[in-house]
Amino acid sequence: MALDAKPRRHGAVTTHFASPERTSEADLRREAEACLENPVARFLIQALDGLVLILDANRQVLATNDRVLQIADPEDGNVLGRRPGELFGCVHAHEGPAGCGTSHACAHCGAVLAVLEAQKTGHSVESECLLTLRHGALTESAEFAIVASPLEVSGHPFIAVVLHDLSAIKRRDALERLFYHDVANLMQGIRGWADILASGASSSSTAVAQKLANLTDLLDRELRSHRAMAQAEHGDLRPRVRAILPLEILRDVGDLLQRHALAEARKVELLPAPEDVIHTDPELLSRVVLNMAVNAVEASFMGETITLSARAEGQHIRFLVHNPGEIPEEVRSRIFQRSFSTKGAAGRGLGTYAMKLFGENVLKGQVGFDTGPEGTTFWIRLAR
Structure with missing residues (x-):
């Protein structure tokens, strides 16, 4: 129909x-x-x-x-x-x-x-x-x-x-699919750079070592993220709150996004952010904003710009990720569903779901998006 x-x-x-x-x-x-x-x-x-x-x-x-x-x-x-x-x-x-x-x-x-x-x-x-x-x-x-x-x-x-x-079966299948996809990709990168280092083919061992360190850090983050997602779904994840500047979150996400394979042909721009500290779990918040940013990269074309920003709203702060594309009408109501993906059989369907899971159930914020001819903006709004 x-x-x-x-x-x-x-x-x-x-x-x-x-x-x-x-x-x-x-x-x-x-x-x-x-x-x-x-x-x-x-x-x-x-x-x-x-x-x-x-x-x-x-x-x-x-x-x-x-x-x-x-x-x-x-x-x-x-x-x-x-x-x-x-x-x-x-x-x-x-x-x-x-x-x-x-x-x-x-x-x-x-x-x-x-x-x-x-x-x-x-x-x-x-x-x-x-x-x-x-x-x-x-x-x-x-x-x-x-x-x-x-x-x-x-x-x-x-x-x-x-x-x-089917929730338990779908949850297990989705987590396993995501886990093996992300971890396998990272392990392939680590193995490739390790082979280059071992063969002496690179003129700069320091640069190769830095690549390995970056990929190892990403692998560690992915493993922690999967564990956190499983804990959050069972209601066992508690945020580790500390003070942090909004710009630190944006810089962390920008740095991680630059390592994403698709981001190489896109421009990532960090806009000014409020200078007042907020109290939240920086790792979980970074994960939410990073998922928004990866989603924006995957939905954009080569040469387009993704912007990361934050703005004060009274006693709240809103983090925003914008890309030029518009979400089709028939997709909008299903964006945050766990098993839904716009990428067909190859899609993993957990990135947007994790935004809601971490952003609302754990961080007690609000997660949403605005879309139209001017582009799409995913956002999370948190009490300071």
Whole structure:
């Protein structure tokens, strides 16, 4: 299904994607009773493994199994009438004019698409769904395998949805893919320069030794970063706060970025930064800004300029990384999802996810981006 450029109207209600209509409370209760009295619906709820939801024609929950109730996040303690994104805490659930399914981001949600396709075709639909969930101040990524199947009960057209949590598998696969990719690349560089040093082919052993030292430092940083990411996902990472000047962060990132292979054909420019110290974890903050910078390099063309900057905003400070390119509309809502990448099968899909993980869950800041014809700016905003 294609994303509409303009919102559509269904009666008096507007939507950016799926139908916004909602079932009345009285009709919801009648449908829920019919659902729970039906032996097939009861069997599905009680016997199927995973998270099981029965939805009505307006994608609203009529019944669930106990596993859904254990992790659900209903606003008033009641699941009846909620839509799946509202139940699980999807960050986009309330962006649309009529809740889950009606925002721009919902056009790319595997769950919404599967339910709509099952309603349209009358056949079961299998898909995967990547979600960004918010629970209080924390955000987390979740990946599900989903099956949506039509179910008629007493003349009512329902949809049975079964979700299987793939988050642990996806997390392990993504971390392993990233680890082996980055470490293998660094080890290849170390081996190459070590061979040059051993053969005596270079006229300057000091320069080669410096190259080896730089690559070894990068390897050490990568190993610490992977360990920190695993700790952050389990809630075990604590920031090591100390005073530092914003310009020191920018210089550290600029220095590391210059060693990135793609950065050789791009210009990296450091803009002026506030001279007041901030109190944060410099290593984690540098990692966040570096991920933004690497993302900018990978999204830019040869000869283009990437700028690193910081600016004071009252009792906060914002670090910004800008590149000339614009993020396509269909990609924007999925940028921070753990398993999403714009680079196809070769993409690792963790750089932007790590920005959120470290920047918000650990450093307690805000991470976001602005994009348009003038370019793209990723940023992190922190209390000083």
